Amino acid sequence: MLRSELSPNPVHHRTTDSRAGTDDDVDPWQDLPARPRATVQLLSPDGTRRSDPEYEPWVQDVGTDQISALYQDMVVVRRLDIEATALQRQGQLGLWPPLLGQEASQVGSARALRADDFVFSSYRENAVAYCRGVGLTDLVRVWKGTSASGWDPYAVGMATPSIIIGAQTLHATGYAMGCVKDGVDSVAVAYFGDGATSQGDVNEAMVFAASFRAPVVFFCQNNQWAISEPVSLQAVRPIADRAPGFGIPSIRVDGNDVLAVLAATRVALDRARRGDGATFIEAVTYRMGPHTTSDDPTRYVDKAEHESWAGRDPILRVERLLELGGHLTPELTRAVTATADAAAREMRDGCHGLEPPEPLSVFDHVYTSPTSWLERQRRQYEAYLAMYQDAPGGGEG
Amino acid sequence: MLRSELSPNPVHHRTTDSRAGTDDDVDPWQDLPARPRATVQLLSPDGTRRSDPEYEPWVQDVGTDQISALYQDMVVVRRLDIEATALQRQGQLGLWPPLLGQEASQVGSARALRADDFVFSSYRENAVAYCRGVGLTDLVRVWKGTSASGWDPYAVGMATPSIIIGAQTLHATGYAMGCVKDGVDSVAVAYFGDGATSQGDVNEAMVFAASFRAPVVFFCQNNQWAISEPVSLQAVRPIADRAPGFGIPSIRVDGNDVLAVLAATRVALDRARRGDGATFIEAVTYRMGPHTTSDDPTRYVDKAEHESWAGRDPILRVERLLELGGHLTPELTRAVTATADAAAREMRDGCHGLEPPEPLSVFDHVYTSPTSWLERQRRQYEAYLAMYQDAPGGGEG
């Protein structure tokens, strides 16, 4: 079964002391590594493995079966993504934020997680949601507008996406603080973009995470763009440089290399589980599509840039790896295609079947228990609707 | 004349290109210094000069006269600070935030500025205000509660203090962006505390400053405390470590060493004037008094810590330097004492003379021109006051 969880890393107990101090009489830089290491890459664009003594051991258990599984995941999520874009074009969805090009970042990181870890994401992490086990119809509910959220966060270990840029990084940090209090070694993972790093919230999250040694992984998908703004407007240095100053180690990883992303995420998770706190991962990738289906990237994206990134396609390189090893068998290709087709069909059918909710449900779930005040509005609107159901309706201005 | 401005550094023209980019194909860390240098100190606590080939040249012009002037500044501001605390105890002021112990950080940095530079500060920078030429009575207006602000920012090149922690760092950055637009080489200086570094605003200020290469100096007085919270709660690494990740070079300086602070600030100003953008200075100092006159530090400050810092007094070490050179003459001591006494007297008298404003001035300056709406409230309140001036007044509940 290809879609199985990758085996989690050995679990260590978390130490109890939860805050580090600064001593002014000691050389404050004694534990600073000489300089950050280069971008982690385990698989080059041509599909050959690259040696990396530091990160390789973290994916030693990943054999052909698991590579095939990751490959299938990526093919499926790309297929779902393209299907959702088509659904939007057909008027079935109001909007869709494509993840095209970011499959390795999302699948590689999400497949490193345990079921009891918890994800706080942005709107673009649909592949992460898929890997967490979110239902295929649930992926599109919000974008069809029939529901305020797609899924029950507790059922899949993933919060409903945050559209407010960066807000979820604080949620992840608080959740991670709760994990420490509960004495469990679950980890919270915050997904966000390069643009988000400019927000105060994201920086405050690093302050809190460092201060409380929170077991949180900050997973930044640097896809080079925040709508029309290039990453150079948000940061004049590599984004991975930001975290160490907060006391949070960072890893810069090739975000189009699913193995490297898997390894880096495992390193970060392991550190968090051992009680050593947060890690910041910058996954260097590229948004191959528009920001959303409403966007027109021809206004701002350079064609040459786009093409150069197309050469670094995350799926293609796994395909090549499998091919080089003689594992890209017709059976695998067929199975993967069939799974992707079935998933796309299921999502499309589910989307078509989504019905608008009952009018009066607009008043539901504002509070956990009814208030006389809102009940009155509900009953008045009920009376209003009843009157108009009897009488002939009017048009809108 | 002791209180004269120190001569500004040579002025270079600012380059016009205002934003740096990131190129992913180049080693992103090629221009990162191997490791940050140790804390800058030019004057040890015992009053002897310490050699520092990098920073010494920046204070080569500072001879005995100027050291005496800095000494006098520090004595005067300490005297004013103590006087203001006394005024608060006597019920003349509602509150006072003492700067005791931070004289070198404030005087050393403020005396490096030109008149056309612009300061955005927090509430504790009364020595900076003094150096900017703020009137002595103006220093206490806000704390007496007779006025919303003490002075006209444009008259002294210093904004009215921001009580909202960190907000002013963005103002300084925006002002600096304006300086670039205007083609002048003035610099904006933001003063804030160690606690402030946790605020989103301060981090966003660094993002904007880096992105727009704004000529701003971020001057953080790390006085070890944010009310009752030690700096270790805000930062697990030295605060100066934070800025480089944003692409802003930083300097850690002994904040109780007026010469080192002067040198570091000059380096930062020079860089800004040359068009090289922002610098972050962490002045390591100590808040010797309470947070404000309302605070009770005995609840949280360790006595031994306090005493160890008392041994690093910023005024004492200049006194020792002057003494070692034979310059602490009775004339100087007399002159300095007389100046301090006169200043304290002027401030005290001014404070006593402050009258509450006219009742109807509560409606002034809400807008730049009257609105019928607020004018109506004003006239109604006028009618109300008129009625009560005729009738016997009532008490408050």
Add this chain to the structure above:
Amino acid sequence: MAVQTLAAAIGTGLRRALQDDPRVVLLGEDIGRLGGVFRVTDGLQRDFGADRVMDTPLAEAGIMGTAVGLAYRGYRPVVEIQFDGFIYPAFDQIVAQVAKLHYRTGGAVRMPITVRVPYGGGIGAVEHHSESPEAYFTHTAGLRVVTCSSPQDAHTMIRQAVACDDPVLFFEPKRRYWVKGDVDEVIDETTMAMDRARVVVEGDDVTVVTYGPLVATARDAALAASDDGISLEVIDLRSLAPVDYETVEASVRRTGRLVVTHEAQQHGGVGAEVAASITERCFHHLEAAPARVTGFDVPYPPAALEDHFLPDLDRLLDAVDRVMGRQNSLSGWRG
């Protein structure tokens, strides 16, 4: 005089403002090369340079705070907030700094900052893209809050806002962006000030007070009601702070009946303020309690439910019936 969409009319207004005053600068996310997600600033960076039309990092507090610094330095920043729901990270800078600096400095420092906010619902969007946060700002002393409902007003009012020495929150009714109308780009003594309300339909029986996106709905209601023999006077408030109560008062003194309608939630909305103030001013002229037709006191719902949140023609006419004492949905309501 040329036909422009409401969005384009704001664009031409900004263009004029940039031409008229070299201290005007625009700041925001994606306003440069992209021209903003609604293309309101389309072409402005090309024509005025990246120095005056600045794409900023993705941080609303940062945008607002640097605008304060630019204003300190004598600039007139025009900030674009991409959508209504993204203004909250800037809330502190707006209410604690922008609104108060002139007061705080005894008039020494001016904050001629315009904050443009596309707002309101009805466009089938996802969360945070359909909100009406204007009441937060009308409750904040020191701010001016205005909104427009026609291309002409959009054009003149944005220019007046930018020229105003006070901070102005400028709310743009995004679902009316593509409405077209004649726009005269001449501003002279005859141009209505931005803090004045406008009677857009004259009538005798009921005063309908509204603003922004619902002005069109209220006009339609006036038409529909007249078929029923009821004469509505429709007032477009335009300025929500200060409110031009004189105009509303004069109308209600005649009609004796008031309906206020807006998209924002009811509790503590602008409608509460208008109803309370007009009741204070016109109590003895009122034939019925002022009625409010607003969004319900729930978070803005998902798109499939927004028609059950937003006031529309029918809900408005139902309220008109209520204040007229005619049969309506609450006839016989016992609470």
Add this chain to the structure above:
Amino acid sequence: MAVQTLAAAIGTGLRRALQDDPRVVLLGEDIGRLGGVFRVTDGLQRDFGADRVMDTPLAEAGIMGTAVGLAYRGYRPVVEIQFDGFIYPAFDQIVAQVAKLHYRTGGAVRMPITVRVPYGGGIGAVEHHSESPEAYFTHTAGLRVVTCSSPQDAHTMIRQAVACDDPVLFFEPKRRYWVKGDVDEVIDETTMAMDRARVVVEGDDVTVVTYGPLVATARDAALAASDDGISLEVIDLRSLAPVDYETVEASVRRTGRLVVTHEAQQHGGVGAEVAASITERCFHHLEAAPARVTGFDVPYPPAALEDHFLPDLDRLLDAVDRVMGRQNSLSGWRG
């Protein structure tokens, strides 16, 4: 039953909450070793440990955002905002996350977060330390907003707030922190729910609606008015969202006259909502337009002027005279 100050009564309430439920955690600036700048949490960190009473970094958005994460994990965070004027950096997390997460997740995620805010003026403080920002939150669907005026209510209501599964903004009238009163620490079926208003003085002529710091002023007014032969009914709203309109309505139906008073600015304040809602509900019982006595629509002024901003006994009595049709400061007002 013991005599406690209002501040201490909140402290004992928090202590009980920490004892009763291990998922309750306190977060804030200086709440640990220092016990908060008002000493409300004095001794709690000592007794419950730094794991449950946590000093946080100086960042309000950070505090609120991590509280959201803790709530996601099943905790019941109680956040202290040091002063009213420092809540705005957390505004986005409050209105876009805390208020909406239960709605957004279709009820799957609860946000039992209590946000404690010492608020209001009259203590001679510097800027940002005397504000009354409650209306911003009452306009935000999904939040509950309450405030207390006596030690007994302070104690029971903070416990009810912490026990409530909805987010609660808990406003503490800081100038009444040192008021003393008997506090019964028993909560049972007879305890009034926190969303109910309380009639604190019964009377027949005028209903005075208020909350928090001005309840004491309204009580004094009732005493003073009775000397004049006027009988005031004073209602302490306690809950500002939702408002217990039933209690207010029942009172105004009897008295026919309403005065609402609060410290916050008038325009768009809670008084506007109460006046508008009660006018809707009791129009035909009203003898006079509801009157509002509030802070003026200016930023909170410097301490030397705060007596000319804050409603006091005399301004309240003047409004009573106005709704009673007696001689008052606006007699003969022409506008």
